Amino acid sequence: MKAIEVKQLTKRFGTFTAVDHISFEVEPGEIFGFLGANGAGKTTAMRMLCGLSIPTSGEARVAGFDVYRESESIKRNIGYMSQKFSLYGDLKVWENIRLFGGIYGLSKQQLSRKTDELLDILGLEKERNTLVDSLPLGWKQKLSFSVAIIHEPKIVFLDEPTGGVDPVTRRQFWELIYEAAARGITVFVTTHYMDEAEYCNRVSIMVDGKIEALDSPSALKRDFKTTNMNQVFHALARKATRGE
Amino acid sequence: MKQFISFVRKEFYHIFRDARTTMILLLMPVILIILFGYAITTEIKRVPIAIFDQSRDELTLKMTDRLKASEYFELYTIVDSYKDAQALFRQGKVHVIVVFPPQYASTPDAQVQVLADATDPNEATQLIAYCSAIIAEQLRGELAVESKAVTPVTTLLYNPQMKGAYNFVPGVMGLILILICAMMTSIGIVKEKEMGTMEVLLVSPLKPIYIILAKAIPYLLLSMVNIATILLLSYFLLDVPIKGSLLLLVSVSVLYAIVSLCLGLLISTVADTQQAAMLISGIALMLPIMLLSGMMFPIENMPDILQWFSHIVPAKWYIIAVKDVMIKGLPAVSILKEVGILSLMAVVLVFLSVKRFKIRL
Incomplete structure (x- = not known):
C-alpha cells in the first residue's frame, strides 16, 4: 500500500483553480519534498490531504483512507506541523507534550515515557519547565516536530517547518526527520529552501497549481543539466504566471 | 473524555498565565459596581x-x-x-x-x-x-383647612427609596457576562487561528465541538465568579436585596452566559485577527447593551425602529428577567417569556456558529 495516492486532485475557489489535476504517489517511509513558489498551491494541496479542506474533484488516499469519506481515520494516522508555530508559547515544554499526547489519546505511562525520551533526544531535559515562548526558534521547531510525531503516525505533514532559521539549524532539524523516516514514518514536507530539497528522496515541483516535475533530486539535476536544485527550481518557476 | 480534560486544562493555563488580563477580568465587576454605585449616578443629590x-x-x-x-x-x-x-x-x-x-x-x-x-x-x-x-x-x-384639591397618594413599588442601584446592578451583570463570555471567547478562538495552532487542532482527532466547548467552559466559570462578586457587592455594599430565588437568578445567568458564548463563537468565525474580534465585540455587543438594553435609557421612549432592534439584544431580556427575580422577587413562571427568548437565541446562535465553524474546516 502506498502512503499517499493522489489522482487528478483539484481544488477550485470560485473561478480560481488553486490545485489543478495533480497526481502523485508517496511510498511508505519516503521523504517526499513538495516544492513550489508562494501561491503555487502547495499549502492548499497539503490541506486537502490532511482533511482540512475538501477537494473539488479527483481522488486521494492517505494511509489507505479516502479523503472524502474517511477523514476521521486519516486524522488519527497523521501528524501535522504548521507553517506558523504549532505549540503554545504560554505553556511549559512538558505541558505542551502532555497536551498533544493527551489529544492523541496516549496513556499516562506512555506519556511520561515519551516525554522523557523526547526531552532526552532533543537535549531539553533542563528546559522541561520553561515556557515555550522563551526557547530559541530552532529549538521550538525541533520540539514542535517531535510533538507532531509523538503518537507515531504513519505519515507526518510538515508545512515549511524550518522557516526563519539558518542552514546549520535546518541541518539539525533534518537529522530528526531522517530518524523518523528510519522508524518508518513517511515524511511529506513543503519547503522553498533548496538545500532542504536536496535532503529529500524525491521532490515534486509545483507551478501555478500543476506538478511540473517529479523525481529524485539527482535525476532532476541531470534532466535540467545543472548541478544544484536552485537552478532546476528557477527554470521551472520562471514559467509561473501567478504572482504571490 | 481524557482528551477533552487535557484540553480544558490547557485553556485554564492560558487564562492564569496571562495574569494581567485575569486581574482585569476579576476586578472589572468590582470597579463597575463601585463606579455606578458611587460615582456615576442619576440620583438627584444636593x-x-x-x-x-x-x-x-x-x-x-x-x-x-x-x-x-x-x-x-x-x-x-x-x-x-x-x-x-x-x-x-x-x-x-x-x-x-x-x-x-x-x-x-x-x-x-x-x-x-x-x-x-x-x-x-x-x-x-x-x-x-x-x-x-x-x-x-x-x-x-x-392651607390645609381651605384646600379641597385632590391630593394623590403615591406609592413606589419595589424600590421605595428610588435607588439607582436597583437598576444598574442587573445592567452591570448583563454587561460583564457579555464582556467575559463573548469577547474573551472570541478573542481566545481567534488567537488560535492567528497563531496557527487552530490548524494543528483541526488536523488532530479532537472533534471541533470539543475544541469549542473547552474554550467556553473556563470563561463560563470565570463569569460565574464575576456574577457572585457582583451579587455580594450589591447585597452588602449597596443594600440591593435579592428578593427572589437565588437558584433561579443563577440559572438565568447561566442561560444568558451561554447565549453570550455563542455570540463570541459566531464572532470568532467572522473575525480573522484578535483586534477585529475585540472591535466587533466592542461595537456590536457593548454599544447595543449600553444603549438598547434599558440599562441607561428607557426603551419605551425610543423610536419604534430602535424598540424593534432592542428585541434582538439578549441583554435586554436578561436584565428584565434579573429585575423580576432579584428586585421584584417574582417566581420562575413570570420570566417564562424572557427565558424562552434567550433559549431561542441560544439555539439559533449555536446552529449558525457551528455551521460557520464547520465551513472553515
Whole structure:
C-alpha cells in the first residue's frame, strides 16, 4: 500500500483553480519534498490531504483512507506541523507534550515515557519547565516536530517547518526527520529552501497549481543539466504566471 | 473524555498565565459596581439652587427653609433680581431657580415660578418635580383647612427609596457576562487561528465541538465568579436585596452566559485577527447593551425602529428577567417569556456558529 495516492486532485475557489489535476504517489517511509513558489498551491494541496479542506474533484488516499469519506481515520494516522508555530508559547515544554499526547489519546505511562525520551533526544531535559515562548526558534521547531510525531503516525505533514532559521539549524532539524523516516514514518514536507530539497528522496515541483516535475533530486539535476536544485527550481518557476 | 480534560486544562493555563488580563477580568465587576454605585449616578443629590424671593413673607421664608432642608437641594444664594438669577445660570453655578412673586401669601392665585437648566432634560424634569412637590407640600400644610384639591397618594413599588442601584446592578451583570463570555471567547478562538495552532487542532482527532466547548467552559466559570462578586457587592455594599430565588437568578445567568458564548463563537468565525474580534465585540455587543438594553435609557421612549432592534439584544431580556427575580422577587413562571427568548437565541446562535465553524474546516 502506498502512503499517499493522489489522482487528478483539484481544488477550485470560485473561478480560481488553486490545485489543478495533480497526481502523485508517496511510498511508505519516503521523504517526499513538495516544492513550489508562494501561491503555487502547495499549502492548499497539503490541506486537502490532511482533511482540512475538501477537494473539488479527483481522488486521494492517505494511509489507505479516502479523503472524502474517511477523514476521521486519516486524522488519527497523521501528524501535522504548521507553517506558523504549532505549540503554545504560554505553556511549559512538558505541558505542551502532555497536551498533544493527551489529544492523541496516549496513556499516562506512555506519556511520561515519551516525554522523557523526547526531552532526552532533543537535549531539553533542563528546559522541561520553561515556557515555550522563551526557547530559541530552532529549538521550538525541533520540539514542535517531535510533538507532531509523538503518537507515531504513519505519515507526518510538515508545512515549511524550518522557516526563519539558518542552514546549520535546518541541518539539525533534518537529522530528526531522517530518524523518523528510519522508524518508518513517511515524511511529506513543503519547503522553498533548496538545500532542504536536496535532503529529500524525491521532490515534486509545483507551478501555478500543476506538478511540473517529479523525481529524485539527482535525476532532476541531470534532466535540467545543472548541478544544484536552485537552478532546476528557477527554470521551472520562471514559467509561473501567478504572482504571490 | 481524557482528551477533552487535557484540553480544558490547557485553556485554564492560558487564562492564569496571562495574569494581567485575569486581574482585569476579576476586578472589572468590582470597579463597575463601585463606579455606578458611587460615582456615576442619576440620583438627584444636593443640587445648587438659587431663590429669588420678591415677597419675603412668612410663607415664602418657610418654603425657602424647606428647600434648604431637603437632601435634593443646596441653597447656593438668594438673589435680588432676574438679572442676577440669569447670570448664575449662565455661569452654571445653579441648576434651579425658584422665583416667589411679590406679596405671595396675600395674593390668592399667585404662582411660584421654577426655572431649571434644561441642558440635561432628564435632570431638569426631575428637579422641577422635586421642587414642585416640596412647595406644594408646604402649601398644603398652610392651607390645609381651605384646600379641597385632590391630593394623590403615591406609592413606589419595589424600590421605595428610588435607588439607582436597583437598576444598574442587573445592567452591570448583563454587561460583564457579555464582556467575559463573548469577547474573551472570541478573542481566545481567534488567537488560535492567528497563531496557527487552530490548524494543528483541526488536523488532530479532537472533534471541533470539543475544541469549542473547552474554550467556553473556563470563561463560563470565570463569569460565574464575576456574577457572585457582583451579587455580594450589591447585597452588602449597596443594600440591593435579592428578593427572589437565588437558584433561579443563577440559572438565568447561566442561560444568558451561554447565549453570550455563542455570540463570541459566531464572532470568532467572522473575525480573522484578535483586534477585529475585540472591535466587533466592542461595537456590536457593548454599544447595543449600553444603549438598547434599558440599562441607561428607557426603551419605551425610543423610536419604534430602535424598540424593534432592542428585541434582538439578549441583554435586554436578561436584565428584565434579573429585575423580576432579584428586585421584584417574582417566581420562575413570570420570566417564562424572557427565558424562552434567550433559549431561542441560544439555539439559533449555536446552529449558525457551528455551521460557520464547520465551513472553515
